[in-house]
Amino acid sequence: MKNEIDIAADYIKESNYTIAFTGAGISAESGIPPFRGENGIWNKYDPNLLVLSNYLNNPTKTWPVIKEIFYDFFSKANPNAAHNVLAKMESEGLLKSVVTQNIDNLHQMAGSKTVYEFHGNSHTFVCLHCHSKFPVDELELNEMPPLCKKCGKILKPDFIFFGEQIPTDAYSNSVEAAEKSHVVIIIGTTGEVVPASTIPIVAKRSGAKIIEINLESSSYTNSITDVCLKGKATETMNLLAEKLF
């Protein structure tokens, strides 16, 4: 009898349009903790840090903490086997795109080319005044906060703060990919952050099979998931890779 990994691999091999939908859990084994849960970032830090008005009204207080979490800490992380298998699947023609809620750039560092970043990316900064963008390595992060090299106004990390709009292109590209998909591989997300969480649901309504990889049950597990692969993202993706390549 076929096990769940074989069934998932068969779905992927038979599909003409597979996408991945990833959350904080895929990066946990790279050393970046999720926001929530026992070891979550919000157990140690105040989530109000990422309310835009708090950053703008008091940047000298909030910037050092944002820098500590997203730059001193996140920037040490490297892609893990799960990111690497997704990148290889794309290069072998088995995956069209990754829709990610993550802001850590690890999919791109692993070699994924088509990545729709629902919540933006911490490796770029944007000027809220003249809209110029700068890569993080061109900026002096010890400045509080970093300032625009063109107009001198305040820069903000180019990921969305609480209450900000989803980047328009990322949203429309993700919905389009979901509507076209035959298979979605969901990895490491609770599926609780709206509207990102609707992407697999859009795909399911368009007829896609849903494969889910997670340590625990999520909001998808007993609703839209067809194949549930319970386990660590790295180990499960390595098992899948053995069947695919």
Ligand code: NAD
């Ligand atoms: P979440 O924190 O709500 O949930 C993480 C999920 O990953 C949980 O379901 C957990 O069971 C699962 N998980 C944890 N470790 C795993 C592992 N090794 N293998 C497989 N699954 C594992 O994360 P979320 O659903 O992505 O939502 C949080 C929001 O926070 C996102 O929108 C994202 O933007 C942001 N975030 C991003 C990062 C990042 O960029 N790496 C980190 C923290 C939070």
